[in-house]
Amino acid sequence: MQAVRNRDRVVVVGAGVAGLTAAIGLAARGFEVLVLESRARPGGKVRTRDTPAGPVDAGPTVFTMKWVFDRILAAAGTTPEAELAIARAATLARHAWPDGTRLDLFADVERSAAAIAAFSDRRNAEGYRRFCAEAAGIYRTLEASYIAASRPGPFELAARVGAARLPAMLALKPFSTLWSALGTHFTDPRLRQLFGRYATYCGSSPFAAPATLMLVAHVEQAGVWLVEGGMAALAAALARVAERLGVVIRCRTPVAAVTVRGGRAAGVRLADGSELAAGAVVFNGDVSALAAGRLGDLATGLKPVAPPARSLSAVTFAFAGRARGFTPAHHTVLFSDDYRAEFEAIFRRRRVPDRPTVYLCAPDRDDAGRPQTRHAKAPGAAAGERLFCLINAPADGDRRPDDASETERWLDRTLTQAARCGLTLEPAAPPAATTPGDFERLYPATGGALYGRAAHGWMASFQRPGAASRLPGLYLAGGSVHPGPGVPMAALSGWLAAERLAADRASTPRFRPAAISGGTSTA
Structure with missing residues (x-):
């Protein structure tokens, strides 16, 4: 198929949160934007797994730094409140330990301090x-x-x-x-x-x-928000806003390579062999994939993150079932017996801990743990409530084969540790598991690392690349680049990529993108 030449088009590879915010930022500045996504729907790491009680978030589950989305959506003439049903949580999370103690943290510092004084003592509250x-x-x-x-x-x-x-x-x-x-x-x-x-x-x-x-700690105090429909609703809202600005999003369209002409990124070649020309390309994916040549032999100057320097991966379980014991909140953390041993196991011995800390999200409950009865599958429904568990794991998904029996052992460790902390979780059917090997297949060349490079040592944050790669016309966005991982930080990375691309292109005589003003733009 003959390549279509369009110098003023920007192709965004990947419809994760960073890719979508880059698309919004570029479209609001007057660029023609095409987003290509290999999977069936936008979202990237914001993903769901099906359970008998309905789909459940199986990636990020916490919405913070709302000001990031206030700023991004303002450029499109809208707000998070206009696009989503959101509510600020008064209870940030519930925490439990194997000794039977529990502690809630609140959005109010003094309320949390009072809880800590009762849980521990006044000295620790101060x-x-x-x-x-x-x-x-x-x-x-x-x-x-x-x-x-x-x-x-x-x-x-x-x-x-x-x-x-x-x-x-x-x-x-x-x-x-x-x-x-x-x-x-x-x-x-x-x-x-x-x-x-x-x-x-x-x-x-x-x-x-x-x-x-x-x-x-300050980020959480500034606001943890509950999103009706989960984080998948946030990804869907960003895609909807982008499309209203004229962005075209094509799912099930894998990109095989970034094409280079005249020493700069000039578009992409799709998996079917067709080519799309563009004036610039934004890559929303892990930089290790680019560095490993997954999109061609590109002069980016990037190097794959070495396995010892990778961030955490995870083993996750999404299921419908019941929780007995104490009442879990929307966000609950069930701590391990020995924190130092837990991280020694992951980062030094490269194994899933025997007694891992368990993060539990109960999306059918509010911040304090009360059933959200407006949901069809609230606690008490026939299939049980929707539940999502995560334990940390080493990012070795590219170096050890998947083993179904090992996944079963990890599930047993997860449920056993929750029970040690006073919460019995009873899946109604086998959970939908995602392992480091699965994450490697979803996010190639990472080993399953979910956050790019680990933030170990004072220089680690400065080792993340910025928005502009060494290859002219190729820009970077996502949790593996500056300013770092997490949904709001990834969103900022997409925004920064759009800003850098627009600044680079503003000096060219053929195209000067419009400045953002009141959510409207003209070319």
Whole structure:
């Protein structure tokens, strides 16, 4: 098939959250945008699995940093509230330990401090207040200079923060581990374990990740939102908004290669052999796939993330069933007996822990655990309620074959650990499992790593590539690039890719994309 030449078209490879936000940002600036997705629907890592009680989110389940979507959707003349049914959670999560203790954290700092005082003691409650204040300070320092800005190096970050704010720069604690920093706030090992879990939000170990990740506490305090229909509804809304702006999304259209002409990205070749020409390409996928040549021999300057440097993978189980014991909340964490042993098993011995921490999402319950009876499959329905469990695992899905019996053992460990914490989970039918090998097939060349490079050591965040690759015309978006993993950060990466592409193209005489103004644009 003869290639169609269109210099002013941008092809986005991948309809994950980053690809969709890049498409929105580009279309709002006047570009013609075509999004190509290999799977049946948009979403990327935002995906669902079917259960007898209905589909359940089997990827990200937590919606935070709503301001990111406020900003992105404003460029399209809309808001998250106009596109989604969302409610801010008063209870952030319920936490349980094998010793029978439980603790809820709340969106209100003082309410959480009172709960911690009753759970532990006043000293740890005061430590929590100091911890929240420090987390807020770190976030304020990094929001404009790092999170929402183009990728800086360490010296550029220092320059952005400014010499006058040197104390704020030092307060980031890049050379301390999260675990050690938590020891200055909490004497109760259970609380250290609870807040150390924030390292796993970017696929890392609290014993190796920098203390800077304390900022996650502030992100949660600023708002955890429940989305009716789950995170899949968010992906669908982003796709709907993109299409209203004129973006064309073609699913079941795998891309075989990025084509190069004249030393720059010039379009893509599809799996059926046809070619689509474009003035630029945005790749929404893991950079290891590009570096490994999965889309051709491209001069990107990228290198695959070495297996020891990969972030966490996971074993997940989606099922319909019942929960007996204490009442789970929408988000519940069931902690392991020994946190250090858990991460030693994953990152050093490369095995799933014998007693893993279990994350449970119960989408048919509200933030406090009450049944959401407006849902057809609320708790008590014949098939049971929808449930989703996740345990952390090493990203070795490309180095060890799948083993059905091993998956059964992982399920048994998951259910057993939940029971140790006082929650008996009873699947009504065999759960739909996803293993590191499955994640490798879904996201090639990653080994199943879900967050790109692990944030181990102070330089790790600066090793993520920025929006522009070394190949002119090829731009990068997704959780493996700056500013990092997670739904809002991936969304920001797509937005930053659109900004960089537009800035690069604005100087060319043949096409000057319109600036965003009030959600409308003209070419």
